Amino acid sequence: MSYLVEQSIERLKYNNVRITPQRHAILEYLIDQDSHPTADEIYKALEVDFPSMSVATVYNNLRLFTKMGLVKEMMFGDNSSRFDFASTEHYHAICTRCGKIEDIYYPGLDDVEVVASNLTGYDVNSHRLEIYGLCPDCQEEVGE
CATH class of the missing domain: 3.30.1490.190 (Ferric-uptake regulator, C-terminal dimerisarion domain)
Incomplete structure (x- = not known):
């Protein structure tokens, strides 16, 4: 597990957020990918490992991560939000x-x-x- 994943999980724990396998996977995917994925892209990438996970679960976790400042939501005019792990200002x-x-x-x-x-x-x-x-x-x- 990378340092950024560990640090983010500690931040979630500190804020009394339960660390589910799905949360962990979504967070790790965002940190590992530099493609600025949409929620649907994240869902499609993780559905093999989490067949019972819904798209709503991905959206809800992205909303939580955004609210906590771990992730930034980016809208570029194509009406689909993209998500970026917010480790440093860029x-x-x-x-x-x-x-x-x-x-x-x-x-x-x-x-x-x-x-x-x-x-x-x-x-x-x-x-x-x-x-x-x-x-x-x-x-x-x-x-x-």
Whole structure:
């Protein structure tokens, strides 16, 4: 079990959340995958090991993980939420052709909330940055 899984499970236990095999599997899947899966994709990936688990179970656990700050829900306009394990602050590059999402770590933007607050007077509590373009595979396919 990875350190991130262990740390997340300890956080759940600290908050008196029972660690079911399904919760553990959903959390581990999110940590191991960097594909930013939808709830349906998570369900399909885990249904072989958990045939009695419902899609509602996946959604309910994702909602719990999001509420606790372990997972971030991302909506990109295709009306399906994608979920990302929230270990460190990062941004996303999204392919406009195939929908692939890559994480971008850019510490230079760490103080953007402070700057925005100073410039606007807002009490800033979060931010999000998305970069759109064609991924290398799609560039190759369209001949760019």
